[in-house]
Amino acid sequence: MLITPMLRMIDQPTLPFWETPPEHRATWTSRDLWLRLSEHNLAEFSEDDRIERKSASKVDRRRYAEYLSMWANTVEGGIMLFGVENNGAVTGCASLSQPELNALKSCHTQLCPEASPEFRTIGIEVDGKPNFVVAAYIPYRGTLVETHKAEAFIRHGDNKHRMSAEERDDFRATRQERRWEQRPNEHFKFPQDFDENVVQEFCTNFRERENKPDWSTEDILVDRHLMIKDGDRYVPLNCLTLFAAKDPLSFHAGARIRVQRFEGTEEGAGETFSPLRDFYLEGNIPRILREGDTMLANMNYNVTWLSNEGKFVTTPEYPKWAWFEALVNALVHRSYSFSGSEIFVKFFSDRMEVESPGGFVPPVNAANIYNQRAARNPHLMEALRYLGFTQMSREGTRRMRQSMEDYNLPAPNFSQEAINGVSVRVTLRNDHHTRKRALDKDVATYCGVDTWKQLQEYEVQIMGYAFNNRSIQVAEASRITGRTWNTSKKDLDRLVRKGLLAFVPPKFQRDPKARYELVGDRRGGLREA
Secondary structure (H helix, E strand, O other): OOOOOOOOOOOOOOOOOOOOOOOOHHHOOHHHHHHHOOOOOHHHOOOOOOEEEEOHHHOOHHHHHHHHHHHHOOOOOEEEEEOEOOOOOEOOOOOOOHHHHHHHHHOHHHHOOOOOOEEEEEEEEEOOEEEEEEEEEEOOOOOOOOOOOOOOEEEEOOEEEEOOHHHHHHHHHHOOOOOHHHOEOOOOOOOOOEOHHHHHHHHHHHHHHHOOOOOOHHHHHHHOOOEEEEOOEEEEEHHHHHHHEOOHHHOOOOOOEEEEEOOOOOOOOHHHOOOOEEEEEOOOHHHHHHHHHHHHHHHOOEEEEEOOOOOEEEEEOOOHHHHHHHHHHHHHHOOOOOOOOOEEEEEOOOEEEEEEEOOOOOOOOOOOOOOOOOOOOHHHHHHHHOOOOOOOOOHHHHHHHHHHHHOOOOOOEEEEEEOOOEEEEEEEEOOOOOOEEHHHHHHHHHHOHHHHHHOOHHHHHHHHHHHHHOEEOHHHHHHHHOOOHHHHHHHHHHHHHOOOEEEEOOOOOOOOOOEEEEOHHHHHHOOOO
């Protein structure tokens, strides 16, 4: 007889493979933790490779920028809790004013622009009173994220580590990171979003110089690393959008130049900020340079100065090769990663400044700039070379220096600043103490050169007006100099004592025709107006 064995049920623990084992909080990613944060568990997470706690009373925005860089460079990113002490005590952010809160949530645009923090406000209760904690999640970007000081950080355990130059290079290499100018830009479509004239001028010059008459426009742009081919379509790179797009500003918010002219040696702030001129140069870089060539030339006053031969020479305030080369360098070498920052050109009575976002490109620095060469955006720079704007050699800065020397002016000053973000500033000084506007040349002859050279700026304005109009009244002097009526009266009386003006007394008290005229015995050599 066939015996079928019986299976006896044995009591033993079952293994629920179909169930997910309970999660331990240590296994949560930064994103998991971010999504599950609440007023109930804020104090339960100590600082580790996912989270950093900061007291609301000790928020240092510059140090905050370092943490933004750190988390953006750390795989899986990280979280910052503002209003939680190092010991875990939840104290809240109610002590911060609304402007301070706004600054906390927006300062990354200037201090670490490539970080992309997300914010949440978590309501809590502290000592029986309503309060809140500000939480920020900073995701990993996959490309090296630097602060406004061109520094990069990364998280090692619960420590913030400043990356060395070698570590930054290795970070970029292992992630096959492209330079900013070489990143594809899907925002623009070729050819409809691009300036046909700029593209054709570039391609025509390329065909002639490189002896490639049969190359198509697309072939040239791909060969010059301005565009890539993706299957059947062409994708422009960032450098092409700056070089030839119709409206680069629609994507690169800082791709423009702000030009300002100030009356004195400082720009002032608040109520005292009052530039004489304030406008923008916008568009692709060739357009900015061509418009800037004309507009900045008009911003340069003509000045008269005595040459070494003792003769009057009339020239612009600054030689063109100095300021135009400074403009080209700013557009070519600036960091466009700082997308919200623009280039500034500022005219003061004693100097001209060109300030561009981003620091010097190593190994270039302020000390070796005439002998070293490096390019942050080499393909953009080469494209401009085909239009004649750059030479891609060290001769540009040397030409700036030589042109200033030809005008008997100090050599350009190059410096790296880190006030509102790292930037390079080029300063051209105009020796305004010995040079007067060209309109004052006849005034200098009238006054005598030695006397003329000693006049203050407001005295030059008064004498220029009196010379052109043969006389001047106190109210007129006050209007043109911006000084008070009483001060202007003293200014005119001082010029009388110097023998430059003569006072014509009123016929009766408060006669509005009372005036100051040019001195009679000086008038013989004056030409008629």
